[in-house]
Amino acid sequence: MAHLDAGRIPEATVARLPVYFRALVDLDRARTATVSSEELADMAGVNAAKVRKDLSYLGSYGTRGVGYDVPYLLFEMSRQLGLAESRSVVIAGAGNLGQALANYWGEGERGFPVVALVDVDPAKVGGAVSGIPVRHAQEMAAIVKDHQGCIGVLATPAEVAQEVADQFVASGVRSLLNFAPALITAAPGVTVRHVDLGLELQILSFYAQREPRRVAAS
Amino acid sequence: MAHLDAGRIPEATVARLPVYFRALVDLDRARTATVSSEELADMAGVNAAKVRKDLSYLGSYGTRGVGYDVPYLLFEMSRQLGLAESRSVVIAGAGNLGQALANYWGEGERGFPVVALVDVDPAKVGGAVSGIPVRHAQEMAAIVKDHQGCIGVLATPAEVAQEVADQFVASGVRSLLNFAPALITAAPGVTVRHVDLGLELQILSFYAQREPRRVAAS
DNA sequence: GGTTGTGAACAAATTCACAGCG
DNA sequence: CGCTGTGAATTTGTTCACAACC
Numbered sequence: 001m002a003h004l005d006a007g008r009i010p011e012a013t014v015a016r017l018p019v020y021f022r023a024l025v026d027l028d029r030a031r032t033a034t035v036s037s038e039e040l041a042d043m044a045g046v047n048a049a050k051v052r053k054d055l056s057y058l059g060s061y062g063t064r065g066v067g068y069d070v071p072y073l074l075f076e077m078s079r080q081l082g083l084a085e086s087r088s089v090v091i092a093g094a095g096n097l098g099q100a101l102a103n104y105w106g107e108g109e110r111g112f113p114v115v116a117l118v119d120v121d122p123a124k125v126g127g128a129v130s131g132i133p134v135r136h137a138q139e140m141a142a143i144v145k146d147h148q149g150c151i152g153v154l155a156t157p158a159e160v161a162q163e164v165a166d167q168f169v170a171s172g173v174r175s176l177l178n179f180a181p182a183l184i185t186a187a188p189g190v191t192v193r194h195v196d197l198g199l200e201l202q203i204l205s206f207y208a209q210r211e212p213r214r215v216a217a218s
Numbered sequence: 219m220a221h222l223d224a225g226r227i228p229e230a231t232v233a234r235l236p237v238y239f240r241a242l243v244d245l246d247r248a249r250t251a252t253v254s255s256e257e258l259a260d261m262a263g264v265n266a267a268k269v270r271k272d273l274s275y276l277g278s279y280g281t282r283g284v285g286y287d288v289p290y291l292l293f294e295m296s297r298q299l300g301l302a303e304s305r306s307v308v309i310a311g312a313g314n315l316g317q318a319l320a321n322y323w324g325e326g327e328r329g330f331p332v333v334a335l336v337d338v339d340p341a342k343v344g345g346a347v348s349g350i351p352v353r354h355a356q357e358m359a360a361i362v363k364d365h366q367g368c369i370g371v372l373a374t375p376a377e378v379a380q381e382v383a384d385q386f387v388a389s390g391v392r393s394l395l396n397f398a399p400a401l402i403t404a405a406p407g408v409t410v411r412h413v414d415l416g417l418e419l420q421i422l423s424f425y426a427q428r429e430p431r432r433v434a435a436s
Numbered sequence: 437g438g439t440t441g442t443g444a445a446c447a448a449a450t451t452c453a454c455a456g457c458g
Numbered sequence: 459c460g461c462t463g464t465g466a467a468t469t470t471g472t473t474c475a476c477a478a479c480c
Contacts, residue, residue, distance in 0.1 A: 010448070010449070011448090011449095012448080012449060012450090013449090014421060014424055014425070015417075015421060017420075017424065018414075018416070018417045018420035018421060019414075019417065021420065022399065022416075022417075036460090036461065036462090037461075037462070038461090043401065044401070045401045045403075047450090047451080048461095049450075049451055049452070049453095050449095050450070050451080052461090052462060052463060052464085053449090053450080053451090053463085053464080055462090055463090056462085056463055056464070060462080060463070062461080062462050062463080063457090063458065063461085063462075064456070064457045064458050064460075064461050064462045064463080065457070065458045065459075065460045065461050065462080066458070066460080066461070066462090067460095067461070067462085068462090080424070081420055081423060081424050082423040082424055082426060082427040083420065083423060087419070087423050087426070089419065096317065096318040096321040096322065097318045097321075097322055099314065099318070100314040100315045100317070100318030100319075101318075101415065103314040103315075104314065104315055104415055105415070105416070105419070112416075112419045112423075149426060151419060151422050151423075151426075174426060175422040175423075175425070175426045176422075177418055177419070177422060181240065183261065183262070183263045185263075191422060191425040191426065193418055193421065193422060195413065195415070195418060196236075196237075197319065197322055197323070197413070198236070198240075198323070198330075199233075199236045199237065199240075200395055200411055200413060201305070201307065201323070201330045201369060201395070202235075202236035202239065202299055202301065203232060203233060203236060203411065204369050204393040204394075204395060204409060204411060205299055205300040205301060205305050205330075205369075205393075206232055206235065206298070206299045206300055207232070207393070207409040208300060208305065208367060208369075208392060208393045208409065209300040228470070228471070229470090229471095230470080230471060230472090231471090254438090254439065254440090255439075255440070256439090265472090265473080266439095267472075267473055267474070267475095268471095268472070268473080270439090270440060270441065270442085271441085271442080271471095271472080271473090273440095273441090274440085274441055274442070278440080278441070280439075280440050280441080281439080281440075281479090281480065282438080282439050282440045282441080282478070282479045282480050283437075283438045283439050283440075283479070283480045284438080284439070284440085284480070285438090285439065285440080286440090
């Protein structure tokens with residue numbers, strides 16, 4: 001009953017909240033007023049008990065005998081996921097991956113505008129990727145200062161990933177998403193997530209020669 | 219004592235094996251003969267107890283008082299991860315993401331040759347992305363037949379992802395890596411992994427307004 | 437002495453099952 | 459009566475701590 005403790009939400013739950021969020025956005029678009037834990041579970045690819053447990057960490061936003069009010073739950077999740085105010089993204093590395101990410105996030109995703117790519121290649125600096133300017137890595141601090149609370153994305157070669165990460169952190173970035181196949185360490189207070197595209201193929205390769213399983217990444 | 223039971227390896231362990239593998243490749247390149255669980259742990263960003271537990275699921279390949287023989291462990295991991303024989307990759311969707319993935323895997327990663335991209339856009343079919351041909355989606359079955367045990371990658375719009383996944387499975391693919399922001403279901407016997415690039419930003423957004431944590435994705 | 441391999445202790449996550457409420 | 463919210467039970471994963479061995 002709405003105790004204001006902002007209690008510790010389990011990591012596994014946090015990773016699923018955006019999945020529910022997407023399902024709720026779809027439901028809302030279809031003008032669906034309420035949804036049961038079982039329907040949401042089907043849409044998210046989990047079971048109903050998990051949905052109820054997960055949502056209960058946010059508070060009691062359902063109605064017994066009825067289900068969850070879609071717009072209300074959407075609003076609460078948006079607020080608690082921090083999606084109410086939009087967060088900028090700065091991508092380091094304007095190679096194939098950096099450009100693809102700029103396009104991917106620039107197009108579809110609401111609330112995460114990519115404000116700049118940075119690179120050290122003179123051939124790339126000064127150009128643009130689907131309207132997003134490519135600037136020199138030296139300008140990173142200035143860019144980050146203009147976009148408080150932005151997310152830094154590492155799409156650089158593995159060899160320089162730690163160096164660029166340090167530069168991001170020194171510039172004031174507290175959220176990093178690393179695509180380089182390298183271990184990144186950062187000061188406490190900085191959240192680092194790691195997406196490893198090579199690793200995914202190796203995991204699939206493992207299961208391909210054993211009993212296959214339904215496995216969700218990330 | 220090399221019991222041949224191929225015992226159940228925990229999912230969490232499987233997800234870490236490729237991380238150890240990469241560290242071992244680096245050590246081997248540097249001609250390092252042996253490595254302790256503590257050194258490997260540092261390189262992988264985990265603790266030594268976890269390394270020992272994880273490696274013990276593969277068998278007893280270490281030497282007490284000495285550590286693990288790098289080339290030997292590398293060979294065994296390579297074998298058990300199924301990296302001994304190379305596995306082809308077919309990418310569905312020759313948009314920005316599909317092209318970036320083709321480049322990414324085409325370049326660096328050993329053992330995962332991207333043999334084709336498939337698309338339905340006549341403007342793309344017949345072309346090539348860094349030497350990899352773009353072929354029509356109708357040819358998928360033929361391509362898959364020529365590359366037994368290949369991995370299917372979904373880099374299509376979310377709306378058609380399930381349809382393309384079904385096509386992959388009907389063609390004989392048993393390993394799918396889905397980049398589309400959509401829930402993919404497949405028959406038992408097919409392994410599906412999901413990488414969601416939008417989701418990662420939302421998770422970072424959540425932690426940015428709370429106590430930040432070191433969190434590893436994938 | 438040094439380091440692995442592993443049972444036992446602990447912690448996190450999932451699932452069950454049902455009371456509580458609309 | 460239906461569906462949520464949640465303690466309790468179970469399963470999965472992590473860490474400890476030490477015997478076994480080189």
